[in-house]
Amino acid sequence: MMDFSLSILMASVVSGAAPLVFATLGETFSERVGIINLSLDGTILLSAMVSFAVAYETGNLAWGFLAGGVVGALIAALIAFTSLFWGISQVAVGFVLTLMCKDLAYFLGNPYTRIQGPQLSHLSVPFLEKIPVIGNIFFQHNIMVYLSYACIMVTWFYFYRTQWGLKLRCIGENPRAAYTRGFSVKKIQFGYATLGGFLVGIAGALYSLSVKPGWGRPQGAEGMGWIALAIVIFGGWDPLKVAFGAYFFGFLQIMGIVFQSWWPSIPAQVFQVAPFPLMIFMLVLIHLSRGQRMSQFLEAHPVFRPIIRFLQVNPPASLGVTYHKE
């Protein structure tokens, strides 16, 4: 019995974290190439609204997802364009867009508030779903959840096993060297930032069409963009760790509900904000793991080396700094 409920729990973690996986991988693409897309919170809401509206009007979920992705891509393109070609601060534009897209979503989405719309249906994977436990957890979801698994693998493979991925990482680390090598740095940065935005838009669509179906004020996906941004740092800009982070926070969210039913005396608000102090704590740990004292500690206690190495991450060197050729 315990085993059964645990697998249901894990299954809801997997499906609930799917949008976060898309959003964080999108942001990883963008940040790995040196562009901070701070607008995630607004982007997710606006694309959630647009995709719900489109899916409702056309009755076709695929159009909804496409529209959500395009909205995300457009917003990311705006940030990348203004920073790369006009030299405006990425953080400034991103922050303004965060607030504006959120308001825009509420404004334009007003006619679609609280109406029944199409929803993504379940689609179990034949054969694989029969595997005990694992089948229950991973293979009884909708198609986008399976795509999120694929997205993790493909992103990792792309980053570390292809020429293009090498190029991408190179530009994020040292745009000047990449430029000298003959890459058209700004175009590539623009391209990956837009691609990242597309994935973030898909995440938004996934919220309004599957995880928190429908549109309203509030929709329920508020704050997720900020969590996604934190997860990318938490995961050290590495696709696998980032995906792990997304599932970990999905787990925390579900556990918040579970814990609350176990200890009703602790208010729900405590569990809802739990990810944020954890994120700050994690960031501090990451910082400390790079310090002088830590290396002395490791000399004395080599047992801890693997854990610390897991924490030792370096942000892409050119993150947030636009490269202008002389």
Next chain:
Amino acid sequence: MTHELKKRLFTVALRWFITISIVIIFTTLLLLLTDTPPLEAYFLLIKGSLGSWNKIARVLQVWIPLTLCSCGLLYTFSMRLWNIGIEGQVMLGAIGATAMLKWLSPYFAPSLCLTAAFVFAIFLGTLWSLFAGILKTEGGVNEIFAGLGLNFVAQGLILWLIFGPWKRPGIASMSGTEPFDYSLWLPTLHGFRISPLALAITIILFIATVIIHRYTRWGLFFRAVGNNPNAGTLFGLSPQRYTLLAMSLAGVMAGCAGYFQVTGIYHRLIPSISSNYGYLSLLVVMLANYKWMPIPFIAFFFACLNVGSIQLPLMLKIDSSLSGVIQGICVLAFLCAYRWKLRSKG
């Protein structure tokens, strides 16, 4: 000299002309897209914010926290710090004010309670901003993420207080804690809901900010360290110390804003006590191009939009978030116009 001045004025005027035209074009398009008569919407926005003295008093209510937070952000922005945490600092100010009023009011005179609440609000606001500052200087956490995390924690804290220890007798609800006794309200002008005391303190703090910025060593050091931390270190200015100083000054301003939200407007603690004014003031300062002079005017304009949009849902059946959209377009258009001007200069 006069020629130079003329040229500069012309540049500024052109920049604003471009910004305003972009804003009007985009807003009108947006309104047409939602089948709303644009002129009527603009008219309602103006009438809803400046139509009567009562409306203007309400605009000033919004203007107070916006101006205070913007002043606080001037310090952090001159250090090149993104103090997104200002939202949470306002909330902590509000919590501090409520706490003191709740704890002291049975035992002491109202004026003493209000003074103690003021001090404690500022103390908690500063404490919250110092958290973010120390995380930045000691923990190496980017101030955006530290501030943001603390905002959510502050929001959780408020909800917990309202539904937990400070809940209304009988029912705990989103409408907030038990309202305070009338004697604990900041005195208002007869017939209006605006407190002259809050207005006066805001103006004084604004002037103080300007003086600190322009005429004291602190202001100079902030800019020096912000522009070049290494050079600052060479001159014996510790970037860490000035980061903490700038953050705590921002916390003072935000705490003050939270205090006025509680004692001047809501007279209790409500979940949305900070009303997003912290985030909005980041936009104000950006639109002011990080200068002090335009801040009161832009804050007033934004306050007008916020107040004017309240009746849009009733009259035109459109969402009141239109004000936020206009504010966002303003800042984006301004950023683009400013950069475009710089670029065309070469």
